Amino acid sequence: xxxxxxxxxxxxxxxxxHFGVVSxxxxxxxxVSVALVHAYGGCSxxxxxxxxxxxxxxxxxxxWNAYITGHASEGNYVVSLKMxxxxxxxxMVSLRPDELTYTxxxxxxxxxxxxxDLECFLFMGxxxxxxxxxxxRTLVDMLGRAGDFKKAENLLQELPIxxxxxxxxxxxxxxxxxxxxxxxxxxxxxxxxxxxxxxxMHKQGYSLNKPINMQNGSKIMLQALx
Numbered sequence: 001x002x003x004x005x006x007x008x009x010x011x012x013x014x015x016x017x018h019f020g021v022v023s024x025x026x027x028x029x030x031x032v033s034v035a036l037v038h039a040y041g042g043c044s045x046x047x048x049x050x051x052x053x054x055x056x057x058x059x060x061x062x063x064w065n066a067y068i069t070g071h072a073s074e075g076n077y078v079v080s081l082k083m084x085x086x087x088x089x090x091x092m093v094s095l096r097p098d099e100l101t102y103t104x105x106x107x108x109x110x111x112x113x114x115x116x117d118l119e120c121f122l123f124m125g126x127x128x129x130x131x132x133x134x135x136x137r138t139l140v141d142m143l144g145r146a147g148d149f150k151k152a153e154n155l156l157q158e159l160p161i162x163x164x165x166x167x168x169x170x171x172x173x174x175x176x177x178x179x180x181x182x183x184x185x186x187x188x189x190x191x192x193x194x195x196x197x198x199x200x201m202h203k204q205g206y207s208l209n210k211p212i213n214m215q216n217g218s219k220i221m222l223q224a225l226x
Contacts, residue, residue: 014039034066041070065100072108083108097127106138137167144174165194
């Protein structure tokens with residue numbers, strides 16, 4: 001029922017379910033705590049999520065990620081700064097951020113225009129989190145939104161894994177906003193090629209969630225385009 005309330009964004013109905021959960025003494029069960037925080041985030045009620053989160057005595061990483069993800073959806077400058085503070089607090093309670101933590105952090109910074117994504121990438125190394133395509137996409141998106149196409153191009157050239165269509169489409173969107181026709185054409189062409197490539201990979205049984213190094217990716221792409 002909590003997931004239904006979150007899906008439809010019906011906060012007043014969700015509050016009634018929350019009252020029932022608290023009355024039953026189930027609000028401190030980890031899985032329920034995650035659902036509560038997620039639901040408040042989905043209803044754009046992070047004040048309630050914050051109040052509930054503060055009441056938890058020992059939230060685990062999953063609950064922390066739900067809380068951070070909720071803030072990420074707000075996507076403004078102040079919230080992004082707060083999320084960076086949450087990252088430090090997370091370490092203070094001896095929890096190590098994972099891939100989902102950084103996906104939410106990078107996404108929030110990207111949409112708020114806060115250019116701290118590179119700083120987050122340095123933190124990822126310290127936390128032994130290997131960046132994947134989602135993280136690179138948000139970084140390209142941030143650079144594109146800021147109009148820093150030189151850094152975006154350099155990043156794409158240095159990627160240790162094959163860029164997918166989502167990354168090129170993010171760049172294409174930024175090129176449209178900033179009227180960068182030359183790079184926009186390149187982004188469009190690459191997005192088109194990668195879309196065909198990903199369809200081919202799916203048909204061949206490759207996992208689209210696993211990174212592909214540049215050398216192997218190029219070989220498979222040639223097969224897809226023949």
